[in-house]
Amino acid sequence: MLTSILLFVVAFLFLFVGIPVAFAFGGAALLVALLSPEASLSILSLLPSRIYGIMSNATLMAMPLFIFMGLVLEKSGMAEKLLRNIGRLFGSIRGGMAIGVVAVGVLLAASTGVVGASVVMMGVIAVPAMLKSGYSPALSSGVVAASGTLGQIIPPSIVLILLGDVMQVSVGDLFAAAIVPSLILVLFYVFFILALAFLKPALAPALKGEEGESLRGVILETLQTSLPPIGLIIIVLGGIFLGVVTPTEAAALGAMGSILLTLFLRSFSLELLRYAAIQTVVFSGMIFAILIGASAFTLVFNDAGGGDLIFDFFSDHLGSPWAFIWVAMGVVFLLGFFIDFIEICFVVVPLFVPLVGHFGIDPIWFAMLLAINLQTSFLTPPFGFALFYLKGAVGDKLKTSAIYQGAVPFILLQLLLLGIVVAFPAVIVY
Template sequence: MAILAIILFISIFLLVLYGYPVAFTLGGLSLVYAICFLDASVLTLLPNRVMGVMENSVLLAVPLFIFMGIMLEKSGLAERMLRTMSELFGRVRGGMAVSVIIVGALLAASTGIVGATVVTMGLISLPPMLKKGYAPGIATGVIAASGTLGQIIPPSVVLVLLGSVLGVSVGKLFAAALVPSMMLVGAYVAYVLLLGIVKPSALPPGEAGAIIWDRNLLVRLIKSLFLPLLLIIAVLGSILAGWASPTEAAAIGAAGAIVLTLGQGKLDWATTKLVCQETTHLTAMVFMILLGATTFSLVFREMGGDSFLVQLIERSDLGEYQFLFLVMVVVFVAGFFIDFIEIVFIIVPVVTPLFVGYGTDLIWLGILLGINLQTSFLSPPFGFALFYLKGVAPPEVKTAHLYRGIVPFLIIQVILMTIVVFFPEWIL
C-alpha cells in the first residue's frame, strides 16, 4: 500500500510537468486512488479536512496581500519610485542599477508577486538602462535578481503559504526572513558598487553635478518612497509588534494600497475592477490547489506514504543535514518546471513529518525553502524570472545575456543560503 502512495506522488508530479491543471490533478487522481485502493470510509474524513482549510483565518491574508500587490502595481508607483531613486543615486557609477535593486526590494515588500514585479521592472527600467550604456547582461541580471526578492522579503505570499503548510506562525516566519532578505539586498548593492570600482568599464559613469534638494524633490520623495515605506512598516510592524495578526495586517495593507493609488490619481472604476478580477483569479487558483493538496495529503497518509518515507530515511541512515541537502536539491530542480505554489503544496507536506522527526526548527526550514525557491526562479535554463523578463525585453537582448548576467547573483544567493544553513542563530 505504501508503494502505491509513492506511485501516486510520482504520477501527480509527472502529470503536472506534462501540463495538466495542478488543482484537479492533485485532488482528482488522489480521489481515484482512494476509491480504488482504500476503504470508502476514508473519504468521510475529507469534508472535515476541507472545512479545516476554509476556517483557517491565516489564509485570509493571501487574497488581501494579493489585492495589495496588484493595486500598487496598477498605481504606477514603480515608475515614480525608480525615477526618484535614479535622481538620488544618479551621481554614482552604476547608480541606476542600485536604484533598480532598491526599488525592486520595495516593490517586493509591497506586492510579493514575483511575476508582476519582474515584468514591471523589465518594462520601466530595462530600456533606460540599455540607453544609458549598461551591458545587456548586467542590466537583465540586476532586474531579474531584484524582481524575485518578493519570494523572501515579507510580507510574502510564499511565506504565508509555507507557514500554513509547515504549521508555524506566519509572523515568526516574517520576523525570521527580515535579516536574510536585508542581507541579500545589501549583497546585491555591494556587488554593483564593487563592480563599478574593480571594473569601471562594465558600468556607465554617474551624472555630473550635485543633487538639487528643492521642494519638488522632497514632494516626490514623500509620494514615491516615504508613503510606500510607511505602508510596509505599518503592515510588518503591526505583525512583529503583536498588535495585529497577519490577516489583520494584510487588511491594513490592502486599505493602504487603495489610499496610495488614490493619492497617485490612478484609482478609478476600471482600475478597481481589473484589480478585483486579477485578485479573484489568483486567489481561486491558490485555494483550488490547496483543496487538491488537502485531498492528496489525506490519501497519501492513509496509504502509509509518510510512514514509509520515515522508515526509508531511517534505513538509509541519512543525517539531518544530508536529508536537508537532498530535499533542497529536489525543490531547486522542481522550481525549474513548476510554480512555487505547487511545490509548497505537493513536496513540502510530504517531507515536513520527516523534518519533525529530526527535530528540525521549522521556522529555519521555511526560510531556507523560501530562499531556495527564489534561487530556482533565477537559475538557467528554466528559471521563471528569466522567461518573464525575456518576454518584455527588447529584441537586441538575447537569452544568452540573461543567462550570463544572472550568474553573479546566483552565487550571492548560494552564499546566503549556506550562511543560513550553518548560522541559523543569525535569523532565529
C-alpha cells in the same frame, strides 16, 4: 511503495503534457486511487472537510489581502514613479542604475510581494533605460529578475504565509525571522554590482545627469514618491512585529491603506479597483485550486503509505538531522528547476514536517531555509517564472540566453545566503 512512486510519475507526466498544476496533482490522485490496490478511492471522501478547513483558515486569508494591496500600489503608478526617481538618484555612480533597481525591488517586495507584477514593471521601465545607458544585457536582466523575486523572502511574503500554514508556525514569527536574511541578501546584490562595476566599468557605466537637474530636486522628488508606500509598510509590518495586530488583520489594514493612499495621491479610479479585485481573485483562485489538488494528492499518497515510507527512510537511513537538512534542501532546489513554489509548498513540504519534529529542528529556522531555497526557483532555468515574466515584458530587447546568463550570479548569491543561514542559525531572530 510502488503506488507512491507512481503517484509522482503520473503527476509529472500530466505537468509535462501541459495540464494545469491543480488538475495534474488532483487528477493523478484520482487516477492512482482508482487503479492501484494499495490506495483506496474512499480516502477522497475526506477531501470536502479538507477544503472547508482551507477556506476557513484565518492565516491563508491574509494572502489575497496582501495581493490586493500590492496590485493597487502597482496599478496606481506609485511603483513606476518610484523606479524612475530612484534610478535618477543612483545613476551618477557606476552600477548606480542597477543598485536603484535593487532598492526599488526591496520597496516593492515590502509593499506588494507580487513577483510577476514587480518583474514586469521593472522590466518594461528599467531594462530599456539600462541598455540605452550601456549596461550589459546579462547584468540588466539579472538584476531585474533577482530584485523582482525579493518579494519571496521580504515580508509580507506570500511564501512565508504559505509555509506558516503548512508547517503550523506563526506567520508573524516568520516575518520577523526573515528580516536579517533579507538584509544580507540585498547587501550581497549591492556588493556584487559594485564589484562588477569596479572590475569591468564598461558593463555598468555611470550616467550623466539631465541638464538643469539638481541633486536636491531629485532627492525631494524621490522622498515624495517613496514616503507614502514606506509609511504603509511601517504600519503593516510594525503592527505585526509589535503584536498589535495579527498578520491577517495587518493584511486588511494594508489593503484599506493602499486604497486610501491612492485617494490621497489622486490616482484612485474605479478601473484601478476593478483591475486589482479581478487579478486578486484570479491569482488567489489559482493558489487555492492548487492547494485543493495538492490536498487530494497527499491524501492518496499517505493512504498508500508514502508518508511512512519517507519518514522511515530519513529516520533510519539518514539518522542525522544534518543529513536530512541537506537532502531536503537538495530536493527542493532540484524541484525548483521544474515546478513552482506553490506546488513545492503544498506537496513536498508537508512530507518534511514530521521529520522536523522527529529530529528536533527549529521549525522557524527550517521554514526560512525553505523560503530562501524556494526563492531560487523563480530564477533557475528552464522554468524560472521570473525569467518568463521578464522575457515577456522586454520581448526582443533581450535574448533568452542573456536572461539565463544574468540569473546565474544571483542564484549563486542566494545559495550563499542559504549556506550562511545553515552554518549560522543565530542570524534567524524572532
